[in-house]
Amino acid sequence: MLQLKNVSFTYDEPVLKNINMNIKPAENISIIGESGCGKSTLLKLIYGLLHTEGKITWKDKELLGPNFNLVPGEDFIKYLAQDFDLMLPLSAADNVGKYLSNFYPVKKKRRIKELLEVVEMTDLADKKAKLLSGGQQQRIALARALAKEPEILLLDEPFSHIDHFRKNKLRRKLFAYLKEQNITCIIATHDSTDALAFADRTFVLKNSKIYAQGTPQELYEQPKNHYVASLFGDVNYIPVTLLKADHKKSDKVVVYPHELKIAESGIEATVSKSYFKGEVFLVEVSAGNSTILIDHHEELIAGKKICFKVKDGVLESRIK
Numbered sequence: 001m002l003q004l005k006n007v008s009f010t011y012d013e014p015v016l017k018n019i020n021m022n023i024k025p026a027e028n029i030s031i032i033g034e035s036g037c038g039k040s041t042l043l044k045l046i047y048g049l050l051h052t053e054g055k056i057t058w059k060d061k062e063l064l065g066p067n068f069n070l071v072p073g074e075d076f077i078k079y080l081a082q083d084f085d086l087m088l089p090l091s092a093a094d095n096v097g098k099y100l101s102n103f104y105p106v107k108k109k110r111r112i113k114e115l116l117e118v119v120e121m122t123d124l125a126d127k128k129a130k131l132l133s134g135g136q137q138q139r140i141a142l143a144r145a146l147a148k149e150p151e152i153l154l155l156d157e158p159f160s161h162i163d164h165f166r167k168n169k170l171r172r173k174l175f176a177y178l179k180e181q182n183i184t185c186i187i188a189t190h191d192s193t194d195a196l197a198f199a200d201r202t203f204v205l206k207n208s209k210i211y212a213q214g215t216p217q218e219l220y221e222q223p224k225n226h227y228v229a230s231l232f233g234d235v236n237y238i239p240v241t242l243l244k245a246d247h248k249k250s251d252k253v254v255v256y257p258h259e260l261k262i263a264e265s266g267i268e269a270t271v272s273k274s275y276f277k278g279e280v281f282l283v284e285v286s287a288g289n290s291t292i293l294i295d296h297h298e299e300l301i302a303g304k305k306i307c308f309k310v311k312d313g314v315l316e317s318r319i320k
């Protein structure tokens with residue numbers, strides 16, 4: 001178990017205050033939150049680059065941090081920072097094998113080949129790192145982080161430079177590999193797909209604290225509020241009275257665009273814009289004083305009068 005007890009950190013101002021987490025071996029955790037909320041700082045504290053007031057333990061052994069370790073960082077943890085820190089004159093393969101022992105050359109070669117396959121870089125194994133694109137460098141840095149079979153892998157925005165086409169396949173491959181190898185992984189991310197599809201649990205950071213936590217499904221389906229829901233993409237925050245005329249309180253409710261449907265009757269609205277999203281159009285409408293986003297199968301022209309409804313069961317599950 002990786003345990004964080006009252007982990008706090010201050011640069012000029014407090015960035016993290018009393019963070020508590022219990023993470024099981026082989027769990028995949030995502031940390032999400034707006035830019036500057038302290039995600040990278042938390043990874044640096046766990047790795048041992050920064051010293052914390054609180055206590056961090058792995059399998060009941062305290063990780064003492066940089067004030068006690070001559071070389072900051074723990075051997076059994078690999079930390080992939082946002083700058084990948086590759087040896088640019090070396091080839092992709094040599095970068096992956098950089099920290100592997102030369103004592104068993106056949107084993108080393110096999111390991112490099114295996115990792116290049118995980119990150120789909122086999123074809124570029126001999127190319128110098130300085131000649132690789134940003135996304136290719138990032139994939140090599142990922143493979144290098146995995147090379148010495150860490151017990152814990154800390155990833156800071158690991159797919160930020162990788163194109164969409166490759167990202168989804170790479171993510172599926174990487175996270176399957178981590179589960180297979182029982183590697184505990186904590187990923188700091190802006191990308192809701194990392195948090196939704198691949199994490200066992202997600203922590204939301206805000207105002208220096210853990211603001212919400214749960215399985216991705218719990219956080220998405222029952223978001224604590226608009227802030228948490230908006231980390232997963234477009235979301236509406238609608239006065240309940242607009243959706244339910246007999247509602248007495250002045251509260252608002254989170255409704256995702258796919259939870260609304262354009263119908264023959266319902267709440268009256270005027271279309272202001274349609275955005276092409278691939279599978280659907282995101283239709284922006286105004287109703288009362290609210291601007292609302294609705295997923296719809298076809299484009300609607302600005303000025304068109306429509307009616308919409310909330311899909312069955314959504315309001316009942318969100319209104320307390």
Ligand SMILES: Nc1ncnc2c1ncn2[C@@H]1O[C@H](COP(=O)(O)OP(=O)(O)OP(=O)(O)O)[C@@H](O)[C@H]1O
Binds near residue numbers: 033036
């Ligand atoms: N070396 C530093 N000295 C002073 N302040 C810092 C330093 N590094 C980070 N900060 C500040 O600490 C806060 C948290 O930074 P951190 O990089 O952990 O956020 P983050 O959530 O990872 O952001 P992003 O998503 O943009 O990478 C920010 O306000 C940042 O400006």
